[in-house]
Amino acid sequence: MKLEYQPKIVGFLCNWCSYAGADMAGTSRMSYAPNIRIIRVPCSGRVDPLLVLKCFQRGTDGVLVSGCHPGDCHYNEGNYHARRRFALLRDFLDYLGIARERLRVEWVSASEGQKFAETVASFTAELAELGPRSES
């Protein structure tokens, strides 16, 4: 049965690094799980917790927030703020019963197509292992 379950992932990718990284994965013809729906954002620092909550509310199995590596933010410090925010949000969601594995933060640069593909693959596998969220 587990094979048939395909988790749905929403990915918020920063325009400058991770979106380009995903693009790199595509143009390099790397294959990765088709479970992710990508939303391009200007910066990982733009990702409001509301956006993440809204995804979970509407039945998403996992949310990926991905931005430039610390130190490389196009806006200098957006991802530092994102890091604090999602460290806390992940703990909090886990406490509310949305397992911490369901919110993933990864730093992916424009040249890391491989890392992006691997991230999606491993996230998908991990979510498949967790199974569907009970209430959706």
Added chain:
Amino acid sequence: MDSELIHQIGNQARDLLESGTVKGVIGYERASDGLTARPFFAYEPAAVERLIFDETCSYNLVKYLLDKKDEKMAVVVKPCDSRTINLLLNEEQIKRDMVFIIGVTCPGVVETSWNHKGQTLQARCQTCQLSKPLVYDFLAEHEPVERLEGELYLDIQEMETRPVTVRRAFWLEQFERCIRCYACRQVCPGCYCPECFAEQLDPLWMGIRIAPKENELWQTIRTFHLAGRCVGCNECERVCPVDIPLSLLNRKLEKEVKELFAFQAGLNPEELPPFATFKKEEKLGFEE
């Protein structure tokens, strides 16, 4: 009821009103049950006769300063409430010179509801670390107050050890009861957005349905917006008409913020709150 304390508060309030230093004094008076306290606004010197102070004065009156920004007000502030003053100063919601703080030492307050006065101190008082307000212009004090040392987060830790599915079920059950009366927001001194996300129509974050999913979104984001800002006055939990254990949410974030960022809201009006700053070297559990 400590009549000496009331005497000191009353005298100070009368002086302030008679001299015209302040437009009004925000304090406590006896509620209509003749037993508990309620907030009271004294605008005339004669009205200070109605001021009281006792173990039923759990209200955090600092919230009211947000409605009175244009006029200088005096406010009665317990040690715990003084953290709210610092919070609002830090966030530039109040001006120090527009507030006269009548600090008061406090032996703790009990759980109250209309016509009911509890016997034991509120949980937050049992672990209160403050013997007097952090900031005040006048201090009404009588007997020295002893501080108790207690374990702050036993209930949170207990919740953390439950399986994630059990926590899920627990919280959904709590949120199902929510009727979205917004009393938790209205009473909260940290909730002062001119337009709350809950009422925003464009973008529409929260649907009109008063139903578990919307309620969960409400309570989750409400709490998260107070991360590193909640001063633990616990007024939200006190006013909740359907007994949602909101302190289990607020104090979870308080605990995490303390552990992750070594920060506690309202202790210092100058210190940057955790989401206004960062440390380049911190990893916070995310691989680089």
Added chain:
Amino acid sequence: MKLFTSKDDLIRWLNSLLRERIIVAPVRVQELTVFQPISKVEEIAFDFGNTTLSPKGWFLPPTETLFSVQNNDGQPKLVPAVIEKDAVIFGLHPCDARGIALMDSPFLQEPGDALYRERRARTALIGLACHQAQPECFCTSMGSAPNDPSHVDILLTEVEAGYIVQVVTEKGERLLPKGFVEYKGALPTPPEPQAIPIKEVIPAIRELFNNPYWERLADRCLHCNICAYVCPTCYCFDVRDYSDRGNLERVRSWDSCQSSGFTRIAGGYDLRPTKGARLRQRFYHKLLYFPEQFQDVACVGCGRCIKACPVNIDIREVMSDLQQLEAKSES
């Protein structure tokens, strides 16, 4: 007609009712007592002061779908919501039954509110007389009484060894099982809730529209929605569209005249912009506008708002303040 039933027979009767219809009854949830549909008769709380929320939510639910918008080959089709099952509300006190009778005025007045009307027609009310008055109760001043059978279909009064059953309407009679014997004794003396002067309030209030009293009272008010949501007669609602994963519905939810966006229109203009104006609206609606429209004061004296208000805005105190203010302005 007065009958008698033992508690055991009452339970048996409720069990048989539960087989064919929904029973909404007071149930204890942690420290609260709330009306909700039960799955077993054992869930019913028989001994309670006042429930935390009134039973109005059965007729005007906190949230309900008015109609759904379905896509019919690219053309929208509107499908009204329907009420499918009969119900009984069991255990409501006379004041709450009067609350429902008061809500009938706006909702049944033409054009009738379809969902409300349907629920009302398909729901029978089995009331429970109060054997104790709570400190916040003042029903006798508001046209009701702890043993008032006026607005229920059947009224039960607890006595030693069982319940006196007063059958008030035909609807109630149809629910009744065979075998209840006639009760020949007298009804027990009802408890006496506090009486408050109310007669002079109504004429007084009209003159006080611009009195600073309202802004002063609003100083303390938090403008939460608790008073409106616990009130058995407050019926303000909001209507908006709700969509979730392709399903589109028009939804009605509770709302309160105390909420800040209640009268604010797109563009920002607000008919009642100040806290004082909003708080005044609550009392004016209950004590003046509603009676002007429908005769009765929109308060049944259940005292829930008094008990639940986080800052002790006590409607009895407000009424007495108004009378004093008016007396002062006249002299």
Added chain:
Amino acid sequence: MSLDNPFVPYLATLKSAVRLTPDVKLLRVELEDPDIRASFIYKPGQFALLSAFGEGEAPFGIVSSPQHGDSLEFAVRRIGTVTRGLHELEQGDILGVRGPFGNYFPLEDYVGKNIVIIGGGIGMAPLRPVVNRILEQRDDYGKLLIINGARTPQDLVFAPEFQVWVEAPRTKLELTVDRGDEHWGGRVALVPDVVKEVAPSPDNAIAITCGPPIMIRYTLAALRKLGFKDNQIVTTLEAKMKCGMGKCARCNVGDKYVCQDGPVFTLEQISQFLEQP
């Protein structure tokens, strides 16, 4: 709007959407059901609730004239979510209509009187059917003075109709804007100031006004100063509404419900309940 459930709107088709100003569109809609179309009888001043499904419902004055065929016209200013939804509809799209609701301008009572119409911005919309009605039955009424203001010349909602208005007998049109542009040769002044300047006589006159709240407040003051009595001043109010049937208890001004007792009121009816400035 079925008989069974008054919250269910009639379905209607958008026949055309004409841009009147940068943020106002004139929507012409036709009710789908011919029987309902025939029974949808309204008078100048009444309103309907329009639904943009997915966004919600809001009240709009009906700006067409009842005798002008089967379509209903609404001048909709894009200002919030519902109006955005209505603006985004395209010709042939379906929307919802509930109504007609409310009272109307008692024009038959004004026969023989001089009429002063004072409209500001989109507030001119509900007054348009009044103007049209008077022009159609021109002999029944005395002098007609129209004072119409807007933020800029582009925002004068019914500009294409001005020519017809000024050419009508015994009719005067006074236009004003808050800010002019290079083509504007007319008045730059606030509506209440124009009222003071033009100074219509209160004798045997009725003043009908609609506009933004701040304009209304000062216009009422100006009219009173000119000697208009509160029963000679008529206004139509805008309020947030959720039902249109006096049930949602939201739109009242004092004890008057805008949806049922209004939206048309004389100042006499509501002055005691207007917030003190």
